[in-house]
Amino acid sequence: MLRSSNPILSKQDAFTPAAPQYGQQQYGQNPYAQTDPYAQQPGYAPYGQPPVSAEPRMTFDDVITKTAVVMGVLVISAALAWMFVPPSLYMPALILSGLVGFGVVLLVSFRRNISPPLVFVYAAIEGVFIGMFSNIFNQIYPGIVMQAVIGTFAAAGVTLAAYRFFNIKVTPKFQKVVIIATIAFAVAMLINFIASLLGFNLGLRDGGTGPVSLLAVGFSILGCVLAVLNLVLDFDYIEKGVAMGAPASESWRGAFGLTVTMVWLYVEILRLLSYLRR
Numbered sequence: 001m002l003r004s005s006n007p008i009l010s011k012q013d014a015f016t017p018a019a020p021q022y023g024q025q026q027y028g029q030n031p032y033a034q035t036d037p038y039a040q041q042p043g044y045a046p047y048g049q050p051p052v053s054a055e056p057r058m059t060f061d062d063v064i065t066k067t068a069v070v071m072g073v074l075v076i077s078a079a080l081a082w083m084f085v086p087p088s089l090y091m092p093a094l095i096l097s098g099l100v101g102f103g104v105v106l107l108v109s110f111r112r113n114i115s116p117p118l119v120f121v122y123a124a125i126e127g128v129f130i131g132m133f134s135n136i137f138n139q140i141y142p143g144i145v146m147q148a149v150i151g152t153f154a155a156a157g158v159t160l161a162a163y164r165f166f167n168i169k170v171t172p173k174f175q176k177v178v179i180i181a182t183i184a185f186a187v188a189m190l191i192n193f194i195a196s197l198l199g200f201n202l203g204l205r206d207g208g209t210g211p212v213s214l215l216a217v218g219f220s221i222l223g224c225v226l227a228v229l230n231l232v233l234d235f236d237y238i239e240k241g242v243a244m245g246a247p248a249s250e251s252w253r254g255a256f257g258l259t260v261t262m263v264w265l266y267v268e269i270l271r272l273l274s275y276l277r278r
Helices: 060-084 087-110 116-140 144-165 172-197 214-243 248-277
Strands: none
Touching (some): 116 144, 144 248
């Protein structure tokens, strides 16, 4: 059973052909193949039974194409939010889109079957969040958004190159360490967010313009490292899905997971650059 420790790609049955029930053949195998010479032909079925359709399989090109489409929707949504949301609604739009986007991520992740419409809903809502988040930072530090975009794709490209050329092996121990660290980081950020709403500053995030705390810098660096490690899990999971002959529909799950991780990496790099600019 192929499984992933990535929070977005961790469905137990994702990228895995359905297990055969008692008395049934493996998925995609024709039970008459050994006795009927015509059973080797695509779409053949015994007399009285409907033709067997060959379901398309997941490919790397399919994942890349769908990821580009989802990222395109996100970028368009971010650009529209940047241009048309009035300054008085920056913070309400930022908070609302962030909370709703997080809810959609959970909804997509817990569904048994991936839903492409929900993936596009996430991209549109998260685009509003990214647009507002980027606009606020760019007003304080002009030009920082382009630097963060370049840094994000550079980090992702270097990670993919290292994964391919150095033949990085994702072991179960590595997966457990990354997922535990990711969950701990998310819980810490949630606690910090709730504390900030109540008027307390835990120092994990520094949104001011004065000297930045070393704790905030350290957490941003940790966030960047964890996002990169989750990219490694994404690449490994997609590669295994293609090798195991996952259904083509699961390409949407791979595209969704990559998009979520890329957004997280961008946010952390943008924060880190703002600290360095200060």
